[in-house]
Amino acid sequence: MSEARAQASRVGQRNRDWYIDKAVEIIVFIGGISAIIFIVGIFVFITKEGLGFLADTFDFKEFFFSPNWRPTSEANPTYGILALMAGTASVTGLAMLVAIPFSLGAAIYVAEFATGKTREALKVLVELLAAIPSVVWGFIGLSIMNPLIIDLFNVPIGLTVLNAGIILGLMAAPIMTSIAEDALKAVPDRYREAAEAMGATRWQVIFKVVLPAAKNGLLGAVLLGVGRGFGETMAVLMATGHAINIPTSVFDSVRALTATIAAELGETANGSDHYQALFTIGIFLFIITFLINLSADLIVRGVRKG
Amino acid sequence: MSADPKLEIRDLSIRYGDHVALEGVSLDVRENEIFGIIGPANAGKTSFLKSLNRMDMFNPAMKVGGEIRFNGEETRNWANVYELRRRIGVVFPLPVGLPMTVYDNVALAPRLAGVKNKAELDATVQRCLERAALWDEVKDRLDSLGSLLSGGQQQRLTIARALSQDPELLMLDEFSIAVDPVTTMRIEDVLKELKEEVTIILVTNLVQQARRLADRTAFFLEGQCVEIGDTEDFFTGEVADPRTRDYVEGRFG
Structure with missing residues (x-):
């Protein structure tokens, strides 16, 4: 009778093992998705840095089809790659x-x-x-x-x-x-x-x-x-x-x-x-x-x- | 029965390093018979087959001693081991549908031997697939991958491939372990017909299969050949060694 009562009082409890297990799970999860976070972060960063150029100066035809890469020209810089x-x-x-x-x-x-x-x-x-x-x-x-x-x-x-x-x-x-x-x-x-x-x-x-x-x-x-x-x-x-x-x-x-x-x-x-x-x-x-x-x-x- | 045996084996031993897989085996396989080999795992059955077509050649750990004469000629004297292997077809326990089309699977051996004529290859492919009782099932999809066929079909494909070499000797190593009973029966019927043309060595873990097919049978146990005799004698109890009777009756193994 008392055993059954003891068990009933423990049903809702979580012990130390459970918390450690949960913590390990979270740490490993963070490690696992970090690669994804980094790659997305890098992409966002380089896109952000290049965004101004893409929005204003970027000329699709010049960029891809011109052989002239003259970014430092004073008068007429060209960006052909x-x-x-x-x-x-x-x-x-x-x-x-x-x-x-x-x-x-x-x-x-x-x-x-x-x-x-x-x-x-x-x-x-x-x-x-x-x-x-x-x-x-x-x-x-x-x-x-x-x-x-x-x-x-x-x-x-x-x-x-x-x-x-x-x-x-x-x-x-x-x-x-x-x-x-x-x-x-x-x-x-x-x-x-x-x-x-x-x-x-x-x-x-x-x-x-x-x-x-x-x-x-x-x-x-x-x-x-x-x-x-x-x-x-x-x-x-x-x-x-x-x-x-x-x-x-x-x-x-x-x-x-x-x-x-x-x-x-x-x-x-x-x-x-x-x-x-x-x-x-x-x-x-x-x-x-x-x-x-x-x-x-x-x-x-x-x-x-x- | 012709007078000269197809295969004469004298005092054959096979070692892998210190491990003795087979010791002191002497037996003859006669022309156009089905020679059964039964015995539990680790009896040396598969090693025995491997030694016959000189598969020890590229396996430095495997050492073969004794004499193996094929058509009266010691196999080690064959300067061109590939020529020897082309005369001996092998069917492995698990079906090996090579990752190429059904047609290419069967045409592989003739092509390796240098046949390029398309009509000749077509004829060989059809003939071998028919003999392996597979033609009707695959004739409309010769161009699909051989590895995509069902297990039983792949095993018959393997047999067709082995036949495409026009072998004088066909060795089957527990061909039915990955095949359903109906297909097993079909393959067994095929083997009974093939016996007219080729000599067959049938290694099997199914004692009843040996009884259904083999003219004579050898019982291998722990690297020894315990007994060789007419298959029927094994089942009527006329055996020399009590271990043979125990195995056949299922008391161990």
Whole structure:
């Protein structure tokens, strides 16, 4: 009788465990949504900073289709990013030409051929390569690649699309290797066994079965590399020559969107048209990289079954 | 029965590192028979099949000892192991519909062997799918993904794929564990017909399946081949080892 009464008096009570549990839940929730808060915050910030320009001076046709980026002109400043887009696109494109064979080859070797210690060592090395700061890569472009290209191809300047493309390709290759390797590892072993049992050679197994089965993940890896290329700033700033130019060959100097922001933002008056135009470039970059990463993510998850 | 056995195995042993998977197995598989292998898990049945088509080659942990002669020729003397494997079809326990179309699944083996002629491939695909009792169900959707078929259909697709190699020997490893009973019966009927053309090794955990299909049966237990005999003898109690009778009658395993 008294036990039942004791229980009745406890039914409505919450004890310490319950509060701790609730607190932990809230803390973890805050951690979880912080990424969303930050990304929304950044987008709001750069949009706000670029808003004045977008509302007043922004001329859609000039911004996207004029190759003239002359923000500091006294008489007639123009804000055309066509040459900058061409710079970013050419460097990224060449970087992918360099990175795709390297990373795909490395991923196939690590996932399909290497065993034991070799495999572990290679994986660690690839991750280490991904951790090299971009300014170091830029330094290599500036002090090693530059004279090398001048000597090798007998051109007046070595800070070119070629230089930045190779540097950026080597920078993007490790992360692409990592993701491509994950994609290959995700192909079930029973597929390989089935093909082997049919008398497929190892290359046939890889080309006819493993690569087709992993194609979504591999495409995702490439797209992440492209995203990396668009977003990279320091190495590109140091290796491209930073000259506003629509390139006609790989031996032309160019200037990238990101490098323009990095180089000029410190020189502008806060709130000026130039300042706001740089933020508009930022918005543009943000949207592009967001779209690239989003599609990479969707493809890796196989939402788009091809 | 022809005089020379299709497969002669002498003192076969299989090790994974220190672990002994199979030891001292000697047996013959005759041409155009269904040779059943029964036994509980970890008896070494699957390892046995893997050793026959030299799947140990890319598995450094797997060590195979003893002799395996296929058509009288030691398998280790085949310079081109891929050629050997093309003569031996394998059907795995879980259906493996490769992530390509139904057509490509069946055309894969001929294509690997270098066949490019479309008409020839078409004919092979149709013939193999018909023999695997799958043609009527998939003939209108040869272009859909093989991995999207139902489990039973995928298993018949796997059989069609194995047949597309024109194998002399077909090995089935517990093919029915992911297949419904009706499909199992259909596949069993297919196997009875196939026996006319190919030699079949049937590893099964269903004792009754071995009874329905196998001409002769071997009983594997804990890495040993306990007994080999005519399948009917296993069920009439004419066995040499009491463990065989216990297993067949379901007293352990």
